Amino acid sequence: MDEPPGKKATIKDLLGNRCRYCEDVVMDEASASITHSYWSGFPFICHKSCKDEGVKLEAFDCQTIDADCNDCKHYERGVLAPETVSQLKRTDGRIVEVVHKPNVFIGGCCLKFNRTTVASPNKWSGYECFEHRRL
């Protein structure tokens, strides 16, 4: 894309001019903000005034589709699973350590069925027993 020398790309140049949440045109930089999609984290433009409510509603919708214990009203939170360290041998023979930080909560409890459960934020589980904690 050709631009006049010295002109900095604006938010609208990069992300278009339609608000992610209300779909109206974002008229100026002063009322614009950047938001990110819930699952993939892609950047989008939105009105500053739409952002807080839009982020909340999108999260609620996506969490309802995910239907994981993490956002269920019957879930009693466990603890974040500990990170694990593996050793891998590279093709040049060197050993390197790889740290894995799982984004999973273990040791939690489903109070609906009175059993331990694992919760995975931002992951689709599709549990039919799911009821959003904000309902």
Ligand SMILES: [Zn+2]
């Ligand atoms: Zn808007």
